[in-house]
Each structure stands twice: as C-alpha cells, then as structure tokens.
Amino acid sequence: MAELNEAISERRRQTRSNVYHYLYQSPEPRSKQDISRDLNLSLPTVYQNVSELLHAGLIEYAGASQSAGGRPAMQLRIIPGARCAIGISITGHRLRFAATDLSREEIAYKDLPHTLNVEDEGYSEFVAEQLELFIEENHLERKNILGVGISLAGIILPEISTVLYAPTLYLRNLSLKALIDAIPYPVLPWNDASSGGFAEWYGSEFRESIAFLSLAEGVGGAVLVNGDQYTGNNYKSGEFGHMCVEWNGLPCSCGKKGCLEAYCSAKRLSSDLGITLSDFFAGLEKGKSEYTAIWEDFKKHLIIALHNIRMSLDCDIVLGGYLTEYLKPYLPELREMLAESDPFDRECQYLRISRYSKDSSMLGVALTFIRDYLNSI
Ligand SMILES: [Zn+2]
The missing domain is CATH 1.10.10.10 (Winged helix-like DNA-binding domain superfamily/Winged helix DNA-binding domain)
Incomplete structure (x- = not known):
C-alpha cells in the first residue's frame, strides 16, 4: 500500500x-x-x-x-526570482560575488578588494559579513537563497572541505570548515575552473562535452563530459595550466618550468609589468613594441596548449576567466593560428569564449544549486 x-x-x-x-x-x-x-x-x-x-x-x-x-x-x-543562489570567488586580496536566479542569468555582482589573507584569523567572519552585505545591497530574499558556492583556484576535496593545494594563494591543506560554518546557508566549495566549466556547460545551449580553459591570475581548466566533470583519479584532471608548453621555460608558481600558466596567466600581461590588463590591451592597440613582443609569445604558447587539448580530447574548447573580457577581438586570429596546426579542421570554430566571461567561476558553483532545485520541482 x-x-x-x-x-x-x-x-x-x-x-x-x-x-x-x-x-x-x-x-x-x-x-x-x-x-x-x-x-x-x-x-x-x-x-x-x-x-x-x-x-x-x-x-x-x-x-x-x-x-x-x-x-x-x-x-x-x-517567476525566475523565486529562488536564487550565490557564488563567491576567493582570490588573493579580492572577493567577488555573483548571484543567479532560476533563469540562470546573472542578477547581481560585486568586486571587493581587501587586505586579509585567506589563512588570517577573522577571514571567515569577514567573508560571511560581506556576503550578508551583498545580499542586502541587492535586495535578495534570504528565504529564497538555495545555497552559496565558493570558488577557489586550488585542488579541493569537497567531502572533507579541504583545499589540498592552491599555488596562487600559497596554500596547502587548508580546512574550509570555519568558513562553511560562518555562512548560514548550504555551502559548496569547488575548484574555480571546474565551476567555470560547469557554468559554461549548464548556462549555454551547447550540451556537448567541453574542455574549459580558465585564464585568470592562474591558469586552470576542467573537462566536462556530458555535464559531469572528469575529475581524474586524484582530482587533478584538467590542470591545463601546468602542461608543459616550453621545455625548461619560464618559472611557474608550481615550482616547475615552462608551464602554460607561466606564459598565459593574466598576471603576465598586468601585475608582472606593473600595469592593469586594460593598460596592456590599450598599449597593444597602439602598437607598443614591448607589449607586442609579450603578446606574440603569449599567443604562441596559448596555441600550443589549445592544439594539444583539442588533439587529446576532440571537443569544443571554451576560454573563461577574467582575461577573456579582453580576448573577444582576438578570437578570429586565435582560430586562424590554431587552424595552422590542426590537421583536421580549417575553421576551428570549436574554440569559443565563455558566455559568462569573467564571472563564470562564481556562477558555475552557484548554478549547481539552481540545477538541483530545478531537478527537484
Ligand atoms: Zn606549473
């Protein structure tokens, strides 16, 4: 019965x-x-x-x-706003918040530079306070919040809420328990590139497998097979940033040499030169020779990586991370360069730029709450 x-x-x-x-x-x-x-x-x-x-x-x-x-x-x-979810991106001295609702559109955003380090005492409370402020400023109803995702550039073991290794934050074995406890909503920590990859897959109309390459402070990636992340045996799949693109090349944050991250991080085009990304691209437009040389080197190594990803995985490659805000005008040229090394494809339309651009890393983890909720209706 x-x-x-x-x-x-x-x-x-x-x-x-x-x-x-x-x-x-x-x-x-x-x-x-x-x-x-x-x-x-x-x-x-x-x-x-x-x-x-x-x-x-x-x-x-x-x-x-x-x-x-x-x-x-x-x-x-x-009613799209009947439920919402929030994503927080944690990088060095910067918090970024984004919210999405059932429509999967971004409905709120905030960028907050600060001076605390992730391992500092009081950091968890600070993030929790700023989260509440973000909720208030954007008039989000607390009862409608499905959850809060935390995206971070590191290898994260979600089942024990621990960041195993985050080279750009100089962290090893950091427990996120205090942070999770400080936030009064369901919390999910996730690797930033995995989150970005999921945003692109779930938020776009494409439903095929993708490789997501995140170009930000660091360079990361994720492989999504029909929406599920291929994690590898040790949660280290899609670490495209540490593929070797130049034998014995530039030093990388991981301690090795010649990694893609050493050539194609946003840092290389900004803080390493003591300028902002928008300064760099403005100077490049004006033909500043110092910038042109770095840009040529950047593109060369990016193409090697894109080519190798395509040859190993045979799927679309989506560029994400905040550097992509500046990459749109260069996409046709990148496709052309890629076609020169591709024995199978002359157009290389498989290379595209993320729908959510710079915000994909926060929105992806937030969208997992939206997906679960929509599946439960
Ligand atoms: Zn490396």
Whole structure:
C-alpha cells in the first residue's frame, strides 16, 4: 500500500514538474489550454498543478492573451526570482560575488578588494559579513537563497572541505570548515575552473562535452563530459595550466618550468609589468613594441596548449576567466593560428569564449544549486 502511494505521488510530482518545465522552456507565457494540449493532460489535472505551482510562488499570471473570439485565456509564466543562489570567488586580496536566479542569468555582482589573507584569523567572519552585505545591497530574499558556492583556484576535496593545494594563494591543506560554518546557508566549495566549466556547460545551449580553459591570475581548466566533470583519479584532471608548453621555460608558481600558466596567466600581461590588463590591451592597440613582443609569445604558447587539448580530447574548447573580457577581438586570429596546426579542421570554430566571461567561476558553483532545485520541482 505504501509503495502504491509512493508511486502515485511520484507520478503526480512528475506531472507537476512537467508543467513547470513546460512553462520554464517557453519563450512566451502560455495558457492552461496550451499546457493541456501540448502535454496531453486533462484540464482538471492542469488546473490542479497550476494551482499548486501558483501557491508555491513558482509561477504567476502574466495577463490575458488577445483572442479573436470568446474569453481571452489567462497566460502563465515562471517567476525566475523565486529562488536564487550565490557564488563567491576567493582570490588573493579580492572577493567577488555573483548571484543567479532560476533563469540562470546573472542578477547581481560585486568586486571587493581587501587586505586579509585567506589563512588570517577573522577571514571567515569577514567573508560571511560581506556576503550578508551583498545580499542586502541587492535586495535578495534570504528565504529564497538555495545555497552559496565558493570558488577557489586550488585542488579541493569537497567531502572533507579541504583545499589540498592552491599555488596562487600559497596554500596547502587548508580546512574550509570555519568558513562553511560562518555562512548560514548550504555551502559548496569547488575548484574555480571546474565551476567555470560547469557554468559554461549548464548556462549555454551547447550540451556537448567541453574542455574549459580558465585564464585568470592562474591558469586552470576542467573537462566536462556530458555535464559531469572528469575529475581524474586524484582530482587533478584538467590542470591545463601546468602542461608543459616550453621545455625548461619560464618559472611557474608550481615550482616547475615552462608551464602554460607561466606564459598565459593574466598576471603576465598586468601585475608582472606593473600595469592593469586594460593598460596592456590599450598599449597593444597602439602598437607598443614591448607589449607586442609579450603578446606574440603569449599567443604562441596559448596555441600550443589549445592544439594539444583539442588533439587529446576532440571537443569544443571554451576560454573563461577574467582575461577573456579582453580576448573577444582576438578570437578570429586565435582560430586562424590554431587552424595552422590542426590537421583536421580549417575553421576551428570549436574554440569559443565563455558566455559568462569573467564571472563564470562564481556562477558555475552557484548554478549547481539552481540545477538541483530545478531537478527537484
Ligand atoms: Zn606549473
């Protein structure tokens, strides 16, 4: 008997889910008659499910449709802001916050430079306070927050909330327990590049496997196979930043030489030169010879890495990380350079720039809460 009830309630849940997702995927509001016709459900069943979804605050009326005769039908649509999730990116002396709602669009953003170190006493409380401030400033309803994701450039073991190794933050074996305890919402820590890769996969229309290459302070990556991250046997898959692109080349933050990160980090085009990224690209536009030489070297090593990734994985490669804000105008040239070494493809359209650009690393981990919630409706 209990089993039968469970089966019935699961069937009912599935119907409600179908009604919600039908409205979620419709570009325009739809009527109950549309739902009934397109989902092949009786009108009383549609009324009941719509009433439950209205009551739960997940959908709303969007006015009446124009009709040639008879009564105009009331139109329904989802409420994107019914739930939201937040991502926090932790890098050296900088916190960045982004929020997304059920529409998967970015709805709030904040960049906060500060002077604390991650391992300092009081750091967890500081992050928690700034999070509350971000929530208030953007009028996010606390009861609607599904969770808070933390993205960090390091190898993270989520099951024990520990950062095993984060070279750009100079950290080894750092427990995130205090930080997780300081935040009064469900918290998920995740590697920044894995998070960025997930954002690109889940937020875009593409549903194929991708390699995500994050170009930021450090260089990282992730391999997503049909939406699931290929983690490797030791959570070190997709560490594209430490692929060797020059034997015995420039020193890298990992202690080795010739890594991609040593050639293609945002740092190389900014803080290493004592300038900002926008200074660099402005100088490059004006043909400043010092910048042109670095840029040529940057591109050469980036192409070696992109070529090797493509040859090993045969999937689209998506560039993310805050450096990509400046890379759009150079994409055709990068594709052309890549085509020169690609024996199979003359266009190299498989190379693209992330939809969320600089914010992908925070939004990806936030979007995991959105995905789980949408799957649960
Ligand atoms: Zn390295």
